[in-house]
Amino acid sequence: ATSAGLAIEGSGNDPDHRSQLLVAASPRNEIADTHWYRAEFDQFLAHQALAAGVEYLDQADLRSLEIGPSTAKVRGARDGVEFVIRAKFLIDATGPRGFVHRALGLPELPFDNLPLTEGLYSHFADVRRWDAIHPTDEPPPYPVDDAALHHVFDGGWIWMLRFNNGITSAGVAGTKKLAREIRFEEGQAAWQRLLNRLPSVREQFTGAAPELSFVHAPRLSFRSGSVSGRQFALLPSAAGFVDPLLSTGFALTLLGIHRLGLALEEAWETPRWEASLKIYSTDTQDELLAAERLVAALY
16 A cells, blocks of 8 residues: 555654654545455456466475476476476566575575564454544544554564454564564564553554464565576566565566566567566666665665
């Protein structure tokens, strides 16, 4: 979501809302941003792909990858049945440190400006609405809780994404120092320790219950040292990840899909193909580094 509410911790009871910021990217509720529940949205996209004739193999165990002079060959198994897929070109959308990165042993590069960060997150039921706890004198252009609500504090920030089915996705991204102090690896116990530090957030989660097991991401940032080869390319979402802050992964990946589509349309199986992939790789790395500088400055 491009619209966002932001609260500096400790400001919850300030009647003048001096430490709160509403980013009014949505002028009114009718066309404001919203959040789609990921599992249902993914299922919708899968059905659209099937209707278009895509061969879809879910819950597959990918075991090896061979890159030859003219094909990429993937070996795996599904429901105990082994399979081999051969393709002239392979696009990896499996996320940070995904299948191609691991299978080919690609190098990993550091980010020079961003502090090392960790994540802890889950889905919750019965999270109280911020606008119900802290109403404003005049109505905002859109309901604050329907956008991305951020709680910012020293050492990290919490995101809250409320879906229309009563579930709220919430989590924390924090520096290594914060993660050690809170002991992120302990899951729900760590989440409670974090809430005890943040009164206004704790107020929102009074009576809330996690719907899923907590996920601990011991290292959020990632950048692959290689983005493409003659027979493969990583989408930007598989080539690197900076931080959930600002949701840069959406924009970068959509740009990558557009560029790969143009390269396939204009240069596939022509002498310009390798040059097109090099340009794609350079643009992908440059944009990851630009996003990293911006997010690092905010940290």
